[in-house]
Structures are given as structure tokens and as C-alpha cells.
Amino acid sequence: LAKTTxxxxxxxxxxxxxxxxxSHNNIATNDYITWYQQFPSQGPRFIIQGYKTKVTNEVASLFIPxxxxxxxxxxxxxxxxDTAVYYCLVGDGGSGGYQKVTFGTGTKLQVIP
Amino acid sequence: DAGVTQSPTHLIKTRGQHVTLRCSPISGHKSVSWYQQVLGQGPQFIFQYYEKEERGRGNFPDRFSARQFPNYSSELNVNALLLGDSALYLCASSLESDRGKPTGANVLTFGAGSRLTVL
Incomplete structure (x- = not known):
């Protein structure tokens, strides 16, 4: 399993x-990296996804070395x-397109006025 | 288009009872997955279904079961409820889950969840 920190x-x-x-030291060759945002008492919401280098959309950028x-x-x-919890996900290895993704504990971002 | 809808939004049960949670995916999405989120933690994967077939199962006891219907909606059943089952149960749908496609490439769209309290 590709654990994230x-x-x-x-x-x-x-x-x-x-x-x-x-950090996702044991990421598998076929794994994508996906970020989600979650507000209290709501489901996570997709922000951005990438495989390598840099990806940019209207709300964020993702840098992958x-x-x-x-x-x-x-x-x-x-x-x-933007105050919310942000989760980094890496597809849980294997083949067949399984969705057994692993959420970590996330990063709680607090934006201060 | 309606997003992922879940019902009920809130429910209270007592220990030993069972519960059924329902999920309707986005129109056209054939894959549905279920997650349990305990307060202060990230969502934990329970099940994934695609075309009515179980594609993945997380580390949950057999008290947890699920199924997917021909219209791609899904139910999550939990038997013999324990206090520790109190959580937000999230359903997510995605467009496809093709074999051979790089894992993690399918974007998940989550519902607002069903808040279960076990007393």
C-alpha cells in the first residue's frame, strides 16, 4: 500500500x-496522485490530480518531482x-482499476484574516 | 445533474441493531465506493463496487456488507452495531473502473454522507 505522510x-x-x-515513498509505477479538500460534515471534494511534473487548474497547482x-x-x-482539511491520495497499487485508495490523516489548513 | 445523493443524512441506532445506508451515484457513473470517517480521521475505505461486482474490500469485519443494483445505486449494511461504528459514512462514485487503467486515475465524487450515531 502506498502510504502518504x-x-x-x-x-x-x-x-x-x-x-x-x-510524502509517498513507496508509490507504484501506475499510481496517480490526487488531492481532495474536505469541509466539516461534508464529503471530500476533488481538487487536482497528476502523475508527474506539474499540473495546474483554476484552483491549484500540483508539483511532482x-x-x-x-x-x-x-x-x-x-x-x-479555503480553511479545510486537505488530503493527498495515492492509488493503492495492483491492477484492474481497483478504487482501494487510502486517505491519510490530512492537513488541516487554517486561514487567518 | 444531481450529485451523489445519500440517505438518510442522520440516524441514531442502539447497539446490536442493524442499519442500511443508501447511495445514488452521479448519472453515468458505474463505480460506487463506501468509506467510514470517524471524527478527526481521514475516510477509511470499506467497499468498492463496479457493475454490481465487488472490486475491493477494506479491513472491516463481516458485519459490514454492501451491494450494487442494476441502476448502479448501492446499499451499505452494518449488522450488530457497536458504539465504534458511530461515524460519517461516505459514498463516492466514479465514471469507470476499467481493468488495466492506472489506479488512482478515477476521480471520486463524494456525497455529503450519512451521520450514524450508535448509542
């Missing part, structure tokens, strides 16, 4: 860029509404 919590002021790094043993989620100019 993230900081438990982070604080940031509004308007700043936030970078959350996730060549060895793929870590990844960094970058949130530009955070606002109070």
Missing part, C-alpha cells in the same frame, strides 16, 4: 500562497473559505 496542520494569512507537501516520492499542492492567494 502530510503535516497535521498549517496556518496561513489571507492572500498568501500555501504549499502543502505530501521526477522520483515521484513526494508532491506539493500549491494554493495561490488563499481566502478564509
Amino acid at each position: 502530510q503535516p497535521i496542520s498549517m496556518d496561513s494569512y489571507e492572500g498568501q500562497e500555501v504549499n502543502i507537501t505530501c 521526477a522520483d515521484r516520492k513526494s508532491s506539493t499542492l500549491s494554493l495561490p492567494r488563499v481566502s478564509l473559505s
Whole structure:
């Protein structure tokens, strides 16, 4: 199983860029890296996904080094509404497209006014 | 399009009872998976179903079971409830789960969850 390690919590002021790094040392060749955001009492919401190098969408960027043993989620100019828990997921190995993904404990981001 | 819908949103049961939770995936999504989220922790994988076939099972006792119907909706059943089963139960659907496709590439869309309290 590809286990992930993230900081438990982070604080940031509004308007700043936030970078959350996730370690996944035993990522498998076919595994993608996916980030989700979760607000209290809601289901996680997809943010971004990548396999290697850099991916950018309208809400975030994902940086993945060549060895793929870590990844960094970058949130530009955070606002109070970005206060949430952020999860880094790596597909749980094997073949056949199984969805046995593993959520870690996530990173609780607190945005301060 | 409606998102993933789950019912009931909240329920209270007593120890020893059983519970059935329901999930309707996004239209066109054939894969449904279930997760248990205890307060303060990340979601833990319970089951995944695709085309009515169980594709994956997490480390949960046999008291937990699930099934998927021809319309791709799904039920999660938990028997002989324990206090420790109190949690938010999340259902997620995804577009496909093809064999040979890199794992983790299927984006999950989650419902709002069913909050189960066992007294």
C-alpha cells in the first residue's frame, strides 16, 4: 500500500500562497496522485490530480518531482473559505482499476484574516 | 445533474441493531465506493463496487456488507452495531473502473454522507 505522510496542520494569512507537501515513498509505477479538500460534515471534494511534473487548474497547482516520492499542492492567494482539511491520495497499487485508495490523516489548513 | 445523493443524512441506532445506508451515484457513473470517517480521521475505505461486482474490500469485519443494483445505486449494511461504528459514512462514485487503467486515475465524487450515531 502506498502510504502518504502530510503535516497535521498549517496556518496561513489571507492572500498568501500555501504549499502543502505530501510524502509517498513507496508509490507504484501506475499510481496517480490526487488531492481532495474536505469541509466539516461534508464529503471530500476533488481538487487536482497528476502523475508527474506539474499540473495546474483554476484552483491549484500540483508539483511532482521526477522520483515521484513526494508532491506539493500549491494554493495561490488563499481566502478564509479555503480553511479545510486537505488530503493527498495515492492509488493503492495492483491492477484492474481497483478504487482501494487510502486517505491519510490530512492537513488541516487554517486561514487567518 | 444531481450529485451523489445519500440517505438518510442522520440516524441514531442502539447497539446490536442493524442499519442500511443508501447511495445514488452521479448519472453515468458505474463505480460506487463506501468509506467510514470517524471524527478527526481521514475516510477509511470499506467497499468498492463496479457493475454490481465487488472490486475491493477494506479491513472491516463481516458485519459490514454492501451491494450494487442494476441502476448502479448501492446499499451499505452494518449488522450488530457497536458504539465504534458511530461515524460519517461516505459514498463516492466514479465514471469507470476499467481493468488495466492506472489506479488512482478515477476521480471520486463524494456525497455529503450519512451521520450514524450508535448509542
